[in-house]
Amino acid sequence: MKRTAYLSDLEPYLDQTVTVQGWVARRRDLGKLIFIDLRDRSGLLQVQVEPGSPAFAEADRMRGEYVAEFTGTLRLRPESQRKEGLGAYELIADSAQLLSAAVTPPFELSKGEDVSEDIRLKYRYLDLRRPEMFQKLLIRSQVSAAITAFLTAEGFINVETPMLTRSTPEGARDFLVPSRxxxxxxxxxxxxPQLFKQLLMIAGVDRYFQLARCFRDEDLRADRQPDFTQLDIEMSFVNQEDILDLNERLLRHVFKTALDVDLPSPFPRLTYQQAMDTYGSDKPDLRFGLPFVDVTDLFAGGEFAAFAKAACVKVLATGELTRKQIDELERVAKQNGAGGLAWVRRDGEGLSGGISKFVGKVSGELLSRTGVEQGGTLLFAAGEWKKAVTALGAVRTALRDLLHLASAGFETVWVTDFPQLEYDEDNQRWTYMHHPFTAPHPEDLALFGTQRQGEIRAQAYDLVLNGFEVGGGSVRIHDPEVQRQMFGAIGFSEEEAHAQFGFFLDALASGTPPHGGVAWGFDRLIMVMSGASSIREVIAFPKNNKGSDLMAQAPSSVNAAQLAELGVAVLE
Known part of the structure; x- marks a missing residue:
């Protein structure tokens, strides 16, 4: 069995004898003439089997998803029937061979987008036959190859790190593996691989990368999986600018190679404070506008009590909204910590509806500052700064989807200067925002242990693409004394720090170069690049939204002998 080429590569063989192989996507009988649409990973080709052909009897046995081979002459279809690409050609079969029969598929592959996701996941090997699914895998492969080529040329080496390691506090629950x-x-x-890639810098590797498999037992959503892939990069003797520059060049290379898309140079930047203050998100989607306007001063000490005492009052201006749409946006605001969503509508040179009777005295200034158009709507959030901007940020994102505001294409932005620490209200203590090895800005070091340590800025940065965080990293702490201060700020005694990270702290004291790096959410990046709605669409064999592999039926129970050998008992 030897095919001449993939179907999409047959054009040079026009009017020649070729052999093709693939799956029967569709079979049509026109009297005694049989037409078969043959599919391989590159596309579809029409095969015509005529009544007198030696191939006829074999072709007559073929049905949907049978695997078949045809040999015959490749020719142009009649001019009136030609379509783009492979649709311009057909194969006149001289011989046929049925290579493998198939049971009736549980769903029509041509209607895959309309089939329930659980069915598609259960029969993933069929779902992946669909051209649109294969295309996502192809983009994934091209991106992986582009990354490897670029980083290798930049002097990076690919180093694998352990899959079985020690449980350390990193923000999500660990998947645990009992030791026999x-x-x-x-x-x-x-x-x-956070600690291991830093250890590689201490070891003198200098420039490391890896497409690393990672595991987090956390609540799932469209852009999360329990097992996922990240591009891991670490560099020695660099500062933040070096790292951002490398990543910009790498992402531009990836987009040009895989999609022939030119990303801007340089990428725009926002500090964490600017991103939250203007868009209510540390991963703002810049494909549309709707920035916030601060109107705290307009209401301070005024008659409208809900706003008068608020630490922060933000407003965004949008187009005309129905009351039903406003109610839906209010639901979003409440889901994100707001008590409600105040609103008014522009009516000539004044305001009407919603809270208009409370804001009449400042209506002119509101119209001037926001530039809201006639009939447009102003949406307000008020309260403590973080809660107010976060709630209005969720409303902004909901408006994007409700009104289809996002433009086509790709918009990147760096978000920098994240807080080093954040206060955990539930446990009444400070914790790290990213991880405990992130370096603070040197000029903020004096704030550790003071009432102002919440103001410490981290040398941390996120790479945002179309409103998704596709990468994040930081300059790392390389000074053991700064690391001690950091552990102290989050309530770790020296004994506790050594109990959790002793091997790493010993290495840190062994001569550590300045270093830093980044991790890209590889699956999430491919999701955005391919226009998929979920990372499940770009992973060959993913879990569903409950963490189950419906095809392999995992997780599953194991027998008592296996548990006994591990010394593990399962509670009823």
Whole structure:
């Protein structure tokens, strides 16, 4: 069995004898003439089998999803029937061979987008036959190859790190693996290679990368999976500008290679404070406008009590909204911590509806500052700064989807200067925003241990693409004394720090170069690049939104003997 070429590569063989192989996508009988649409990973080709052909009897046996081989002459279709690409050609079969029969598929592959996701996941090997699914895998492969080529040329080396390691606090629950050789003890699957890539810098590797498998036991959503891939990069003797520059050049290379798209140079930047203050999100979608306007001063000490005492009052101006749409946006605001969503509508040179009777004295200034158009709507959030901007940010994103505001294409932005620490209200203590090895800005070091340590800025940065965080990283702490201060700020005693990270702290004291890096959410990046609605669409064999593999039926129970060998008992 030897095919001449993939179907999409047959054009040079016009009017020649070729052999093709693939799956029967469709079979049509016109009297005694048989037409078969043959599919391989590159496309569809019409095969015509005429009544007197030696191939006729074999072709007559073929049905949907049978695997078949045809040999015959490739020719142009009649001019009136020609379509673009492979649709311009047909194969006149001289011989046919049925290579493998198939049961009736549980769903029509041509209607895959309309089939329930659970069915598609259960029969993923059929779902992946669909051209649109294969295209996503192809983009994934092209991006992977482009990354490897670029980083290799930049002097990086690909180093694998352990899959079985120690459980350390990294922000999500670990997946644990019992050890048969050490009863009662457990490995953890890595949430990221964070400590190991820093150890590689201490070891003198200097420039490392890896497409790393990572595991996090966290609540799932469209852009999360329990096991996922991240591009991991770490560099020595660099500062933040070096890291951002490399990543910009890499992402531009990836887009040009895989999609022939030119991204801007340089990427725009926002500080964390600017992003939250203007868009209510640390991953703002810049494909549309709707920036916030601060109107705290207009209401301070005024008659409208809900706004008069608020630490922050923000407003965004949008087009005309129905009351039903406003109610839906209010639901979004409440889901994100707001007590409600105040609104008014522009009516000539004044305001009407909603809270208009409370804001009449400042209506002129509101119209001037926001530039809201006639009939347009002003949406307000008020309260403590973080809660107010976060709630209005969620409303802004909901407006994007409700009114289809996002432009086509790709918009990138760096978000920088994240807080080093954030206060955990539930546990009444400070914790790290990214991870405990992120370096603070040197000029903020004096704030550790003071009432102002919440103001410490991290040398941390996120790479945002179309409103998705596709990458994040930081300059790392390389000074053991700064690391001690950081652990102290989050309530770790020296004993606790050594109990959790002793091997790493010993290495840190062994001569550590200045270093930093980044991790890209590889699946999420491919999702955005391919226009998929979920990362499940760009992973060959994903879990569903409950963390289950419906095809392999995992997770599953194991027998008592396996548990006994591991020294593990399962509670009823």
């Amino acid at each position: 050789l050490s009863p009662g003890e457990f490995y953890a699957l890595p949430q990221s």
